[in-house]
Amino acid sequence: MTGSPTLYINGASVTVTTVAAGDTGTGQWQIQQNAVGGFFLTSTTGAPAAGTSIKIWYSYQVPVVAASSDYASQTLYTGPNSGVYAEYINDTSLTTVPMALARAQRETTEYAYAVERITFNTTQEFLGWVRAGQTCTVINSFVPDSQNSYNPGINDTFIVISNSITFSDGGYRVAEITAVRI
Secondary structure, eight states: OEEEEEEEETTEEEOEEEEOTTOOOOSSEEEEEOTTSOEEEEETTOOOOTTOOEEEEEEOOOOOOOOOOOHHHHHHSOSTTTTOOOOOOOOTTOOSHHHHHHHHHHHHHHHSSOOOEEEEEOOTTOOOOOOTTOEEEEEEEEEEEGGGTTEEEEEEEEEEEEEEEEEOGGGOEEEEEEEEEO
16 A cells, blocks of 8 residues: 555545554554555444445555567577567556556567677778767678578668777777667
């Protein structure tokens, strides 16, 4: 239970206090939690008369759970777990099942397939400048192309995810660029 509960006895709002397990509180109506998590409403003046209407409202937290699968990637990545991988996301900003499902589906879409990365270095003669987020075309006749049965020769677009610059003797820069295939 979170927050302050609201108690109505025969339609009239009455004050209720939350009491820690094992403590004795003040006031006529008290809510106390036992050792296994159950809550109990007690009264210091005894049980109400037969037919008394008791209504209580309170906030509580429950886990919101959603799961998403990408069967195409599961059949592609076989192994001891048959391509099934799990990830637990603890995000308290997700308050409804549709929100949690949308997040699960987004994670599945983003991470269902292994990312193809390429890392290469420029030479001192390279006069350009590359920033993360920019795209580049990688053309190399020696690199196997995974989208063409791993035959030698790649010609595709990549997005730069990092660029580490070092300055060599004479002040010339050399870039180590890492890019991901789009």
